[in-house]
Amino acid sequence: MRPSSRWILPCFLFLVELGVASSAWAQQKQVLVLYSTRRDAQIAVVGERELPLILDKGLNNEVDYYSEYIDRARFPNSGYRAVFHDFIEVKYQGRRFDIVIAMDDVALEFVATNRAEFFPETPIVYFTNYPETRRVANSTGILSHLDMRGSIDLAITLQPDLQNIFVVNGAEVGNQLLETAQEQLRSFEPRLTITYLTGLPSKDLESRLAALPARSMIYYLTVNRDGTGQNFHPLEYLDRVTAIANAPVYSWVDSTIDHGIVGGNLKSQTVETQALGELALRVLGGESADSIPISSRDLNVRQVDWRQLRRWGINESRVPAGVTIRFREPTVWDRYKVYILAAVGLLLVQSGLIAALLIQRARRQGAEAGLRVSQTELRSSYERIRDLGARLLNAQETERARIARELHDDISQQVSLLVIDLVMLRGGVEPQMKTLTGEALSRAEGIVKSVHDLSHRLHPAKLRLIGLVPALKDLQRELSQVDIPIAFTYDQVPTALTQEVTLCLFRVVQEGLHNAVKYSHAHAIAVHLASGAKELVLTIADNGVGFDVGSAMGRGLGLISMTERLEAIGGIFEIRSQPGTGTTLEVRVPLSVVKDTQTVAV
């Protein structure tokens, strides 16, 4: 490839690109935005952010965008104005703008003054805060009314005891804000005392603001320059003011909202700029500027800074409906709602569980108490029954003894007398009557015998009169049978035994022998009564068939009454038996019981 041919294609392509670019350039809209402020003033910042976006979007990026800043606050002298005029003249010589956007009155004034020279055919779009601003030819704009009264009204709502307003403004000349404030705030006098702190040296202003009387507020207009001639960015200056002030600060424009002010009815610069951009697009789209009426719009938004409410101890409930609360920090509740709810829920569940456990425990204790009560009742009822049983046995014995004694001592005695008399009479009667007398005698003797036997069965008189051993011997004799001999042995039996012990042991032997004879099929029964060191021991043993002690206990009335009788005198008894092994009944009565209640019973 030849060296020259290497450059042909790139050069061609460059020319093509240049052609495309120049044709596009011809269709571009030339836009000049002129600000009244310094480049970093908030209105300029917002404007430079919003306007290019809106214009690019509306014009499909076909925009050649320029912006200039008059900064009248820092450069108030007329010399600067002349130089600025020359700068614009030189800079934009031969350039024809499709639209000039004048941001606020200073810019509009410059455009109006130099219209014929720089922008003879160019339509003007502007915004102003002041209704008295004069509309120029081939222009349209937005009048956004400043509602300073609205800010003060809001302040009064938030601080009902408000008495003093301190209006802060800088030393810059030609500031219409001050005039507007004086005009609008006049209506609050004399109810509120209004003090204008205008053009003070910063040091003086700060010492004033740090020591304001109670029930005060500060209304911040703008400070570009202080009384000593030092220049400031108005928002940076506001930061200083809000930092040092001992009263809440309010203002009029929304650029101030994040700089320590409580709030106010604040003009939205963003909405204002956007509206201006839309208006510019209409004009650029071909509408005649003059045909579009000046739109008077309320761009103010009532708003408060939640953090500042907290700072000044203003209750949020005072904030009227419709006022936007900004910068609200999420509370602990907002931030951890889920966790708090979960924790509380868990706590409630735990509390519920604990409560349920406590209730259950209380119920169980109640049930246990009830059980104890019923056990006690059962025991006392059992004791009553046992006591009753003992009483019944006792009553029965007493009654039997009484009847036995009646029979023996009275009836037996009477019949004995009858016999005696018959015997005495027998010698004196006729011989033929002797047989009859003899019959009467033997009948009377038979009655004596019968009564004696009956009495003995009811209650052996021997027990009381001559003691246990003779009575037991009688039993032995009475119950012995030819095929079941009963042996009775005794050893060291005390002579002095109480009636109760004597009777009890007698009845036990009677019952035991009766059972043995009747049920055991024994071939021999042995009764032994002996006195040990501390107790009287009675055994009744047979060599019979035996029985299952466990199943027999508590069934037979005999065994029950045996138990009852023995318990009454502190004795115990034991039955040793198994089917096929015979039965041994062993009774033990403590001798202390026997001796303590000794009575003479020979």
Place this chain on the structure above:
Amino acid sequence: MQLAGPSQPTRVLLVDDSDAMLARASMVLSRDCVIVGAVKDGLAALEAAKALRPDVIVLDISMPGMTGLEVAACLRQEGITAAVVFLTVHDDEEFVRAARNAGGTGYVVKLRLASDLMPAVQEARAGRTFVSALSS
């Protein structure tokens, strides 16, 4: 002091809670004996025995209060040497043994009062024993 001798009639104290029985005993004995007293319980018997110094005491066993057996034991403890003849309805060997243990020298079943009491008292006076024939 009155000395007991064969020439003198036997002095007898009767002890029984039944008036009728006392009357029968008195009727049977009064022909040959002197009835020095008739009382109806054990305590009265002890007092009368001390005061009247009978030769023989005819003593019932079943009485209200002290039994005759107890009265006999007390008499021995008191040093009263009068012979005791039990007069009782108890027609029983065990009672006879108990009566003997209590110091009795005679044992008369009441059914045999008419025939046996007088001999029993006489035997007792003579220092010998007498026991009615028992039916059982």
